[in-house]
Amino acid sequence: MNEQALLEGLVEAIRAAATELPTDVTRALEAARNKEEATGVVQLDAILENVKAAREGSVPMCQDTGIQTFVIRAGADFPLLGKLRGLIEEAVRLATREVPLRPNTVDPLRGGNPGDNTGRFIPYILWEIESGNGCLIHLLPKGGGSENCSALRMLPPGAGVKGIKRFVIDHVVACGGKPCPPGVIGVGIGGGADLAMKLAKLSLLRPIGVRHKDDVVANLEIELLSRINESGVGVMGLGGRVTALDVHVEVAHRHPASLPVGLVYQCWADRRKTVSINAAGHVEVT
Amino acid sequence: MDKVLTTPIDESVIRTLHVGDTIYVTGCMFTARDDAHHLLLHAESQGEKLPLEPGKMAMFHCGPVVEKVADGWRVVSAGPTTSARMEMFEADFLERFGTRLIIGKGGMGTRTLDALQRVGAVYTHFTGGAGALAARAVRRVPAVYWLEELGIPEAVWVFDVEHFGPLTVTMDAHGKSLYDELELTVNKNLEAIHARIEEEE
Incomplete structure (x- = not known):
């Protein structure tokens, strides 16, 4: 199975999560705008304009690009199971430079920030192992x-x-x-x-x-x-x-x-993306 | 027509503003989070000469995402951070430096509200998270201070901005705070909500 394709898919998903708000969220914000008046309208228009600017410029919609959080639903026979953590860490490092993301990982006791959004237990990964040979990786970067x-x-x-x-x-x-x-x-x-x-x-x-x-x-x-x-x-x-x-x-x-x-x-910047990989190694970001 | 304020802003202009007004700002602003407040106040109290004049610029509670480019820095995303954390510094800061326009989110407390009235300054709310919108209004990054000591999000960045906003005046120089007024309404609504929950079962 092609590790490089998965790595690229993960970087792409991190970028897309930071810069493109899911359609269901945009629709909900538009519906909210139609219910609001005065200050609410000013603020929601600014949010929607911001979402558009982020998408068009491929820049993060919020300067707080969050702690990179991943929920993995993998089949026990997924060939790259043992390599997923390493690939995700590498993708986070690459995306931090390329998107770019704000370096958000601080050592709570010693201070200091490695500058690449990794650290002890971070990126944070939640594992759910099921039967099967495919894998879904949900991204939930949160401010x-x-x-x-x-x-x-x-x-x-x-x-x-x-x-x-x-x-x-x-x-x-x-x-x-x-x-x-x-x-x-x-x-x-x-x-x-x-x-x-x-x-x-x-x-x-x-x-x-x-x-x-x-x-x-x-x-x-x-x-x-x-x-x-x-x-x-x-x-x-x-x-x-x-x-x-x-x-x-x-x-x-x-x-x-x-x-x-x-x-x-x-927050309103309800950022989510999913990377799916089938047993043949086909990678898709949705 | 949008109401645009140009820095340095005159006190008389600030006194015409009221809670609920929407404004934009053109000119210079500096970013200041917790550490920058602490550092600027400390430097001033030690009689050190500061490299910037906080009284002539707008202050932005913000930790930006920036990118190094050939001729300096580019702002990638720069929404506001939660202002409440700066409450412990802000009244002193306004008194000592005379900054007239604060940009942040979530509002500030009564000490700041009193200082706004005394100094002739306003607190404005910029849409939380609207980092791309803010970055688009930054024409140039003329300077950055204490980058080594404080790191990217906490450093003092100077932005040259055009038509930065929308900014909603939520605390004015007349002692009015939108947050205080809203709290009364919300508390009344909450009582009604509690009553409904009790009735339902």
Whole structure:
């Protein structure tokens, strides 16, 4: 299998993720613009103009090009399985120079920045190994401003669904304009603390407007979205009708004593790309 | 017609601005994040001669993506960073340097709001993340200071800009803050939302 083709595909996907907003997000922003007035319109027009300028100039749509995050769904028989981490690290180094990306990896204790977006555990890779011989690599580069608005609440199970709703809505409102709304609110319910956070982040891979397959979860998503938009926080936290473009919820079973709720806030620059490789080595970026 | 302010900006122009106005800026601005604020204030307090005049330029809370080119630097992407982190420095900064226009996102606190009124300055919001739009308005990068010490995102970059914006005035020189007014509305809405959640089950 051709390693070079995969490496090039990964670099191309990193570039495309940084410079081209997915169509579902652009459409959602355009729909939001039609609902807004005054400041909301000024801000959304600036966002849409910015998205266009980034695409046309092939430059990052936001100066915070994020921590490079990859979700790998690979078949156990995928021939390059053992080489994926090395290839991804190399692609991140190349893309940092070529796109270019902002060097965003800082040593928390010693200080210092290697300057190539790699470091201990970074790029961050989540692995899901299944049966088969193909591989999907999802890219989710995410900025620090919105990531700082992530939250975890270990609710007492007695707080119930009401408690979940209040936590999510109150947190989104408290964040105001800091995470660059309108974006997507990812919510993970159940599991332990780490699983709730992981599910919240993985939920962001789902395109805007796609509801959870389980009706109960889907209805919760719809309700949370309406309530959040009733808050009036608005675009960039400057007031208005649209605070979130969507809410995505994922659910795991919980321990009888725990009701963890994880929340991961994604900004309007909801950047996503996917690299798919089949067993024959054909690489596609979508 | 867009309202365009040219640097250096006169105090009388700043006093005509009100919360909700949309403006653009042409001229010179410098970037300053946490470390740059700290460094500039420290240098000034030690009586050091600064290489730039922060009072004559707009200040941009920004850590840009830049690229080295043959004749200097090119700005690739340069949206605003969260201004709240600079609250601990900003009132002092405005008093000491007399900067009249702050560009950032997310707003600032009451100490800054008071200083804006005293000094005659405004805080404006530039669309978070709109890095490509900002970069397009930069004509030239005449200088960069403390690049070695602070690194690319934290260094003090001087941008020569044309029609940079849109900038929404969210804190004016009359003691008004859009954030304070909005907080009252949002809190009222939140009470209604809580009541609905209680009713539903």
